[in-house]
Amino acid sequence: MLHVAYLMPLLPLAGFAVLLLVGRRMGDPWAGWLATASVTGAFVVACVVFAGLLGRPAGPDREFTQILFTWIPVGALQVKAALLIDPLSMTMALFVTGVSALIHLYSIGYMKDDKDYPKFFLYLNLFVASMLVLVLANNLLFTFVGWEGVGVCSYWLIAFWFERDSAATAGKKAFIYNRIGDAGFLVAMFLIFDKTGTLDYRGVFAHLGAFGPGAATAVCLLLLLAAAGKSAQIPLFPWLADAMEGPTPVSALIHAATMVTAGVYLLCRMSPMLALSPDARIVIASLGAVTAFVAATIACAQQDIKKVLAYSTISQLGYMFLAVGTGAYEAAIFLMVAHAFFKGLLFLGSGSVIHGLDGEQNLKRMGNLRRYLPLTFVTFTIAWLAIAGIPPLSGFWAKGDILDNAFARFPALWAIGLVTAALTAYYMSRLGALAFYGGDRWEEALSGKGGNGGATGHAHSPHESPVVMLVPLVVLAFLAFFGGALALPWHPSFDPLGWLAPVFGSALYNAHLTGSTEWVLGVVDSVVALGGLGVAMRLWVRNPERPELEPVFLAKSWRIDDLYDAAIGRPGASLARFTAVVIDDQVIDGAVRGIARLTGATGAGLRRIQTGFVRQYALWIVVGVVGLLAFMLTRAWP
């Protein structure tokens, strides 16, 4: 059953190929259905492979490498295009394909009537194929192929409505920030290859002895740079908020559920490497905690519904980094999966709201939508409570797991995490209050303003979305609600998180807290979450205008863009201008022109020899002969 694994990336890739060839002819909605079918197929295959893996006894047997072909055979560098099927990659593959299938389905409705409808699904399918390559690859370089593939798809999809300047700019911004991370990935690969002579994960882990503490820390920090770029952590996080310029399903799929978790996945995959460097782990954990806190504060002051969710995503990813740094890889993956469910759901719900309001994204122009979009409201609320950490929803368990481990290992970071949890409940409830409670403030949105989503229909009141969009909401709501059940200690034989343990081996840290401590921490978490929720509802349901609670510093995301602009952007632009105007125009082009002039002048000069007179030609022959003779005779009598 494991041998069908290659179909997982292949099916979406085939979908991409078909759409590339005949997508335009298939048009709306068949292109969307084809794309959805191909991804659903991949999901089915993933289930089959998963079942096959479960059928094997736990331990080293639950690992299977499928070699597709030898990709780069260059001397010592033998890179194969091969898939590594193990509990970690299959967990990723399952939720990636599952969530992707749902979001594809949703997009059929959301993107309806868009002029580039087939192109959207073409990119989406290519994205899923790349993402699967990323998580299934058995070596770093093949992972990097997927890594770059998702990066470029993300760029295309953020800038999908590239006629809008802001979208085009946001696409470029995302791409450039990601390139910085990619550089880290590349250098890390070089170092690893230099030390171990292989890029194969298993091969690298077998040669970990080759790394000294310095080299290991360097590699880990470079990998952290890569992960920070892809997963939008400090200092590379600003791109994710701008990425919300893309269509909402893209935000849900790429910028919440799947691609942005690639950084966390990479660090989890390289866990034996991280185990070598405690320093790097502290850096990762601190970076995660700080990012979680900073992003949460920013989310408190945003007015755009998608921006709130974007910063929330950054914050949640920060939790995952905290978990990775702690060594609680299982907890990181658990939150990643739970987050994929509830954040995907939040984005799809917000998409439904935006769709219902003809493209309005400003929270201040919503309000009381629970009356008009009942199903959206119910599903959205489940996700909201889940992310806020209200028991017994999935978010509570996932976040609790991380905080427990942090408490045991880095109490200071646990404190930051706890504050962030309160903020999380607060900003999510603020969002919920502004969007679904209070008075009707959406007239302006519906008074004929052009939409920026796929929605173009004119309604006099907000309208509920079509069925294709609602089905994914319901499914995800179900998962977001019950997802936490995965972590409960049901029975020793059923331990869904434990099945990941063999992948991490000794690198895994599992805090063994006493039962009572665990209970106390759980209660604290719940109290904090409920407190945040209560405060926000009190503040925001009645009065949506509270500028004192939305300081500009936070609304402008700690002025980080200004800082980068002043520190890097403007000097960089000046340097580029200098290079273009002075170095390129004058020095390089000048040299080129000079050489051209010189050669031309030489040619023109030489041409004087070419007089057309035979006697002169003969003279030159004589000169040549005499020259040759003279030279040869110097050889004869040295």
Next chain:
Amino acid sequence: MIPDLATAVDQTLKLPHIDYLSILPELILLGGALLVLLVSSLRRRMMTPGAAAGWTVLISGAALIAALVQWHEVSAHGPKVEVAGAVAYDGFSVLVNVLVSSALILTALVAEGWLQRERMAGPELHVLMMVSAMGAMVMGAADDLIVVFLGLEILSISLYVLAAFNTRRAESGEAALKYFVLGGFSSAVFLYGIALVYGATGTTNLPQIANFLAQNVILHNGLLLAGIALLLAGFGFKVAAVPFHLWTPDVYQGSPTPVTGFMAAVAKVGGFAALLRVFVSSFGLLRADWQPAVWVLAALTLLAGALMALVQRDIKRMLAYSSINHAGFVLLGLEAATSRGVSSSLYYLFVYTFMVIGAFAVVGVVGGQGDSRHDIDNYRGLGSKRPWLAASLAVLLMAQAGIPFTTGFLAKLEVISAAVAAHSTVLAVVAMLSAGIAAFFYLRVIILMYVPTQPDDGAVALPETDDLGLPRFAMAGALPGTLDASAHAAGLEGAGVTADSSAGASSDAEAQDADVVPAEVVPGDVTPADVVPVGVAIAIGLCLAVTVVFGIAPGPVVDFAHKATLLF
């Protein structure tokens, strides 16, 4: 070491044993030439237009087949010396035979189109080409300096006549005369070189020279080295190495275009074949002495060819300089003086032949009636007017520039890596630089063909070279009796911008002068109505096929050149 008289007499009386297969291609060409000549004299009507070309293709095809049989034979039994030591029968000579007969087939196809366009009846053109080609084969096979000279003269004398073939164009006659005068001069130099070598070694036989040098240490070998210098000068003239190259642009421009192609290919192949054989096999032991000289010749040839080609407006002159540049590349292989060098030179000659014949075939078509449209401006917009012609020329020029996936790239790579392997790094760098310069003028033509709106050369070429036309033809200098003082003064002191206007034929020369006739005045442009004759189309197609197919899959030709060198 002088063979005693009795033996010599004995040999002259006794007919040497001859393996006729070893000289079969030469015999076929000679017999074929005589046959065509005979038939056209006795039964003029049998020589309808096209018939001579058909005969030539058949005859050279037979020569090609004979050469391939020879290849089989040589591969099986190894190299031999035939006809009493006069002729070498080895991979090297067979490769030359193959190459020359292929070139002959292609040129016959091209020439027929030209003859019909110019309304000339001329089996003689074909006959002369066959004889000339035979001379090149003799040069490739010659194992004796006297035989080399024999081949050289057979090749050259036919070429002098061929250059003059278009009796309606004064330039044609002028080209022939210049070629003849200078050719005679350099033949004399060459012959004197043979005499000196004979004086120093007592033999003209190449293996015996090598033996002599291996067995004797000459303390004062000035005589021998002077002989070598003169031989090098003589060969240098034939292969158009700088500074013996000055005839090339004038002769290439004046000759009928198919003849130019033939000359550029076959004369160079013959000259280089003999040059490589003489220098590497006979004077190989003295390589330390002649290598620096060849180094200088190669460097000059590479650079001067490329630099001078830059400033040409006439495409035939440009290609003439480009062929000089190519000669420099072949000299790289000689300078290396290793078996790898020889094999890379052979490979270069092989691919060069097809590129140059194809390019001149296209130029011949574009040139139109009377060879009147050779200005670079005539190529402006060719890409849209004549897409196939333009595409063919573009590919052939890119191959000459050495762009990958053409044979030209690998050829340059081979000679340069041979030079580097022989530690001639500086020369290799010079070669690469010259290739960089050369790319400019090849690409300029391609750009003009496809971007017709490109402003006149100013932007593409070099801004300050406004005087692109020089007195390319000053008949006066060539013709005794017109050498009056004014012409003399003008020629020498006019800083190269005065045409000699005193001679009868120089009115034509004046018209060629772009100073007098500005570039914009283009005598008619190429039109879609100009048909490409079938033969020419086939020839261009074959050249393209060789250039591209062996550019992508170079294996067979590389092996061929390599084996030819091994069986040397």
